[in-house]
Amino acid sequence: MTGSDMVPAQPDPERATKPKRKVGPMARAEARLALGMLMPTFVIVFAIVLFPLAANFWISVKPVALADLRPAAPIVSERTSGDDDVAGAQFTIEYRLRNSSQDNVITNVTLADTLPETIAVDQIDERCTIDGRAVFCELGDFAPGYRETIEFIATPVEGLTGEEIDPRASAPVMDGDAPNVLTSGEFTFGNFVRIFDSRAFWGVLWVTIAYTVFGTAGALVLGLFAAQLLNTEFFGRSWLRGLFLFPYVAPVIAVTFTWVVLLDPFSGTFNAILQRMNITDAGINFFGQRAVEMNLFGLTVDFPLALASVIAFEAWRYFPLSFLFILARMQSISSDMYEAAEVDGASPFQVFWHISLPQLLGILSTLFLLRFIWTFNKFDDIFLLTGGAAGTRTLTVEVYEQGFALSNLGAGAAVAVVVFLFLVAFATAYFRFIHREEG
Structure with a gap:
């Protein structure tokens, strides 16, 4: 090949350096106008979200009691x-x-x-x-x-x-x-030292994690089962879909009172059924008994009865939200995939495992993130069911107990800061590892 036959290399247009776009006076003026129009939104977000968060951090490092909110x-x-x-x-x-x-x-x-x-x-x-x-x-x-x-x-x-x-x-x-402890320059980490030195705090933390993980998983599993059940055509499906939404839309005070009455150890309907079926001789205090002895594979273990009861309530109350999202995603899956699997002779379980579940991983992971955060912050359900007794005290109940029952507002704010930091760490790990793997 001679030199005249050689073709010079062409520059790669994708690797060519693009010239920087010049920003003129008109564009800068539009940017300032847009920022000015968005400024009220920033102020509202700061007032609603960031200011209470900053106030909570401020109180957590103050030796302040509930009575100190009103200065001398x-x-x-x-x-x-x-x-x-x-x-x-x-x-x-x-x-x-x-x-x-x-x-x-x-x-x-x-x-x-x-x-x-x-x-x-x-x-x-x-x-x-x-x-x-x-x-x-x-x-x-x-x-x-x-x-x-x-x-x-x-x-x-x-x-x-x-x-x-x-x-x-x-x-x-x-x-x-008169000195005001909230506005003074006195700061302390005694609130955090006090809660971390307490053995009860670590027990409350583990109860919170167990309640959150199993409550979230239970809501997702029930929602997935309900969506799979109501994804097929049958008479009365629309009415049944509406009925499934009842636990989520009903007032929390009504459903908690109903559960407490149904599971009452003396006059509850559920205990009466168990005794009629000779499953138990006496009423079981589902929300008041910390643990019961159970024999599993020859080993005697203490089963956390009250905690399991509030977890069951959590899964039952919030599975409709998962059900709605999962059902919507299922109906968007192409029917051609199911028809091809049916022609190939796939069993219902194989269709679910190899077709439905991979298509649902995205919505399931998002629901797990949202439900984990919401369940971790849940206060009213446990407080209305047990008041945090019988081994069901979570961190949010601990915030109430420290801040208002014990009038130690600084310690309550410190526990709230721990809740916030834990959720930030969880969300960061989720987007850092789980979300990346899904992408």
Whole structure:
């Protein structure tokens, strides 16, 4: 081959460097306009989502109790005693003062009031001054739980009634400086140390994980079974589909009360059926008994009865959501694939395993992510069924118990932060590994 026969290599257009697009003044102005139009949305998202989240992180590192949400303040109650409606007769104006806090000191406390022009003040407290009708008192500092009464001696003007000389016609105003733990610069990690050092916390964490995993898996399995059942044509299918949605759309207070009544150990219908069938001699306390002994393969194990009961309720209540999504995905699968499998002689299980299930993996993984997050954050179901007793306390119930039952708001916020971080780690791992494998 001669040099004239050689064809020069052509440049690869895909690898050629594309020139950078120049952004003109018009494009920059449009970008600024778009940002300005989106700014209200950003503000709303911050106010609704980010601000409460930031506030929760802030409270978790504060030594704050429920009572600390209302800072210490001086409180005054005014009353009169004596003949305040008799001209020339002296009566007493009392200001009963107290510190609303039993723990914090209030500094630079002052009292201001305006007296009516129909009385003459004969004697006042040495810490108070009168300028015309205005009274101002500098009371110094109030110790925790401090109480005191200030008295003024006054005389009504002749010819006026008691209503006209009422010194309580104007409300006294008190002021003072008190520390507010929420806005102070004091921070602590004692809330996190306290919850992580507690043996009960790790038990609650494992209960939460078990409740979330098995409750989510149960809802998906029931939803998959229901979708497979109602994906075929038969009489009354539409009515049955609507009936399957009842657990999800019914009020939570109604369905929890129904389950508690049905599974009542003394008068519950389910226990009565078990006793009639001679399965059990006495009623079983499904929501109140922590564990029962069971013999499995020759081994005696403690079965967590109450936890299994709330997991069953979780799976039953939320399987309709999975059922709807899975059924919609099933109906989008081409019928040609099923017809080809039927011609090839595939069994129903083989059709499901090799055709339906691979097509459903995407929606199943998405449902697992959503249901895992929602179940992990679930509070009302367990609280209404058991109140967190009998080994069913989850992290969300622990947030309530710490923050409100024990009035330890900082510890409750710390548990809420742990819940948030756990869910962030789970979502990150999901998108990092599981979602990538599906892609």
